[in-house]
Amino acid sequence: xxxFVVVGGGVGGLVVxxxxxxxxxxxxxxxxxxxxxGTVARHHLGGLDLDAGAESFAVRGGTVAALLTQIxxxxxxxxxxxxxxxxxxxxxxxxxxxxxxxxxxxxDPRAPDVVAVIGxxxxxxxxxxxxxxxxxxxxxxxxxxxxERRMGTAVLDNLVAPIVRGVHSIxxxxxxxxxxxxxxxxxxxxxxxxxSAVLExxxxxRAGSSVAGIRGGLFRLVDALVGExxxxxxxxRLNTRxxxxxxxxxxxxxxxxxxxxxxxxxxxxxxPIEDGHRAxxxxxxLDAPELAAAPRGTGVLVAxxxxxxxxxxxxxxxxxxxxxxxxxxxxxxxxxxYGAELPNHAELARADAAALFGVPLDPHSVIDFDLVxxxxxxxxxxxxxxxxxxxxxxxxTGLAAVIGQAEAEAHSLLRDFPQ
Numbered sequence: 155x156x157x158f159v160v161v162g163g164g165v166g167g168l169v170v171x172x173x174x175x176x177x178x179x180x181x182x183x184x185x186x187x188x189x190x191x192g193t194v195a196r197h198h199l200g201g202l203d204l205d206a207g208a209e210s211f212a213v214r215g216g217t218v219a220a221l222l223t224q225i226x227x228x229x230x231x232x233x234x235x236x237x238x239x240x241x242x243x244x245x246x247x248x249x250x251x252x253x254x255x256x257x258x259x260x261x262d263p264r265a266p267d268v269v270a271v272i273g274x275x276x277x278x279x280x281x282x283x284x285x286x287x288x289x290x291x292x293x294x295x296x297x298x299x300x301x302e303r304r305m306g307t308a309v310l311d312n313l314v315a316p317i318v319r320g321v322h323s324i325x326x327x328x329x330x331x332x333x334x335x336x337x338x339x340x341x342x343x344x345x346x347x348x349x350s351a352v353l354e355x356x357x358x359x360r361a362g363s364s365v366a367g368i369r370g371g372l373f374r375l376v377d378a379l380v381g382e383x384x385x386x387x388x389x390x391r392l393n394t395r396x397x398x399x400x401x402x403x404x405x406x407x408x409x410x411x412x413x414x415x416x417x418x419x420x421x422x423x424x425x426p427i428e429d430g431h432r433a434x435x436x437x438x439x440l441d442a443p444e445l446a447a448a449p450r451g452t453g454v455l456v457a458x459x460x461x462x463x464x465x466x467x468x469x470x471x472x473x474x475x476x477x478x479x480x481x482x483x484x485x486x487x488x489x490x491x492y493g494a495e496l497p498n499h500a501e502l503a504r505a506d507a508a509a510l511f512g513v514p515l516d517p518h519s520v521i522d523f524d525l526v527x528x529x530x531x532x533x534x535x536x537x538x539x540x541x542x543x544x545x546x547x548x549x550x551t552g553l554a555a556v557i558g559q560a561e562a563e564a565h566s567l568l569r570d571f572p573q
Contacts, residue, residue, distance in 0.1 A: 164192025166545030167418030173564035175386035191376035200439030200522035258313035276308025298326030320467030323433035333550035401540025420531030444513035448473035
């Protein structure tokens with residue numbers, strides 16, 4: 155018997171197990187697959203160890219950075235190339251993303267780089283945000299609903315949706331405002347408009363501080379957390395599928411494991427993971443000197459309906475992360491996101507990369523390719539009495555949210571744990 159049984163070895167499960175063990179509890183962690191980390195994983199392409207899932211994290215609140223410092227990775231936190239990304243509108247040529255924005259929400263709807271994307275009519279409608287009462291749409295629960303009601307569909311469809319789909323693999327109307335943009339709702343009430351709230355939040359943040367990564371790859375987070383669990387004598391059981399949970403125990407094929415149950419496995423409680431949003435990541439390692447000049451900055455986000463392109467977004471990883479460019483030694487790494495696996499996906503990804511970055515990419519330029527798929531779980535509001543929930547199912551998307559919620563849940567559990 156352990157004091158706690160953590161079901162699921164994704165980042166949420168690893169973080170909560172570490173914190174509970176640090177608090178003096180005995181912990182058993184069970185994982186159905188043969189590896190830990192969930193969607194934070196590595197794959198080996200073209201002689202390079204690359205992130206197979208998330209490659210960056212939001213720095214808001216310092217939650218992730220604090221954990222990385224505790225586990226010995228603080229000195230390896232790196233900022234991306236400040237050049238920024240581009241946007242492929244539904245019609246016309248790719249343009250740089252507006253500089254003064256938050257998740258695509260413009261701080262100045264009349265700025266030339268905003269008008270270039272949404273047009274004069276869209277900008278005029280978005281400008282009406284300043285005329286609305288400060289609390290108008292403050293009851294919105296989703297980011298998409300808030301933006302549409304205050305600034306209109308042009309801003310939502312052409313600026314916000316491409317960024318949210320590309321970064322979070324989810325529709326903005328399904329993204330919780332307070333999870334993805336803490337303080338935005340309150341800033342809007344305080345400043346009088348959504349645009350002013352964006353300016354305030356952007357002004358209070360350090361330049362280039364919205365995301366960061368880890369030198370060598372974000373997958374190093376998982377390696378370090380597993381090392382911590384080993385040091386703290388957490389009992390890790392891989393290839394162990396849980397078939398039922400109840401307050402005080404979990405059932406596995408081989409029997410039962412007693413302990414206070416913390417579920418970190420999406421789909422075990424509530425909506426099956428198969429019903430979640432599918433995310434597909436195609437990674438290309440290329441011999442493509444044409445990309446060396448980073449013609450589209452750190453990548454391209456794609457508006458729905460863009461002609462001739464299937465990808466939702468493309469990241470030029472070797473342009474985004476200087477450490478990776480050095481490791482790649484002249485090769486180029488590009489990651490493209492999709493909503494489904496498609497026939498002849500390697501060729502499709504090459505063609506999409508060529509179209510989005512505006513350079514010819516010969517089929518022979520592809521050194522290596524890989525396709526990774528996962529599902530984004532549906533948020534769950536309630537759990538059975540006596541069972542705790544961590545991970546994306548509880549926190550929503552993003553490492554900052556997952557880690558922050560897991561740490562908070564562990565602290566709450568330890569308050570009731572006999573020392």
